[in-house]
Amino acid sequence: MGSGMWLRAQSAPASAAKIASATAIPATVPWRQFEVTAALYAWDLHDEGVEQVLDNVQSMAGVNSVYIIGQMHPERRPETSTTYPHNPMRPFWMAEDARANWNFDPKRYGRIKPRPSDFAWLADTDWTRLFVDAARKRGLRVGFEFSHSLVDKQRVEGEFADLANRNIHGEITHVRNWLRPVCPNQPDVREYAVNAFTEVIEKYQVDWIESAIVLMDESVGGDPARGGGCFCAACKKAAPGFGIDLEKIQAALLKDPASQPELGQWQQFRFASVAAFYNVLQPAVHKAKPGTVLRYDIHAKNIRDFGVDIVQLKPHLDALRIQDYSEQTGQATAMSGKRTWLTEERGNVGPDFKLISGVAVRPRATPELIRQGVKIAVETKMNGIMLGFYDGADFPNLRAVRAGLVDAGLPVAPA
């Protein structure tokens, strides 16, 4: 253990000896900082033990980076199989809705405050602190993710109903049963995101912070009559600033959801609203700790249906993760789709923007497909890979990641 470190720029003195002993790699080799990161949850750390989990991902998969999804959305874990393969305490876990798995200070917050776990064993221990300190001792890069729900459904339907995405009929959107996005044009929502992100950065000094937050609910197929917001009061107030009249657009789209130019204007308003939110968040992230990377998770191929235009969003981000898990289809034919998506996104953001691809390690993914996935990520000029997900992964699949890195000629620390 303790040497998942790959050669890279590193200021911590404890790492100097490791860097000095590593083989020098010319700065012109773009993969010298290739990141291999594993996503973990507070309950994994509780059940398996922080050191055991880190030992496993370092020794088996050769990670040089780890992150905690410190605010999750409701989901049965493991997501793609019935039971955990290596959790000694429970067969599965129902992740709670947008509960803070970090130690927050309520005084820091305005109207929206983080909501602690309902379980004492999660709420009373600062799992993010234990995780970050253990990972730092090993010289690992460390991150934190806010997943899809920024605020839990119960509060969004209750005390924060005025902050919710509203569909074309003025109702709270309900594309998915568990998700009630809050609107990026609501000042209280922006304030909460800034407070939560900067608290995590200042307290834990993470290297990056990831947003997988859904701000504009999905409009299925880009159709305003099928789901997505937002036509809330804050959006109507903000609309003139984006050069549109949202009341007028809403009236036209109620008559005909395909009406032009209103449909195009509404879609562009969604892209611009999400970009404006990150235009507020990014400077706050950088101010909290200079050099902190703000990473956005492209959580779906149809990300435009969620109000996200990657090219418009890019100036307000420092990195992107492409949530491709083709390996878990178990189908070799799916891997060409991975190559296509990764190639497209590299084309969208240009050669110098930091892009990380998912590689699925959970059941139905095979060691052979995982090795292929790593190879495709390297060949499509990704800057790293993210393993989805440790909690459901059989150990042979984790070991295939290390094998894939070696196949690709990347420097990997000995197991």
Ligand SMILES: [Zn+2]
């Ligand atoms: Zn709105």
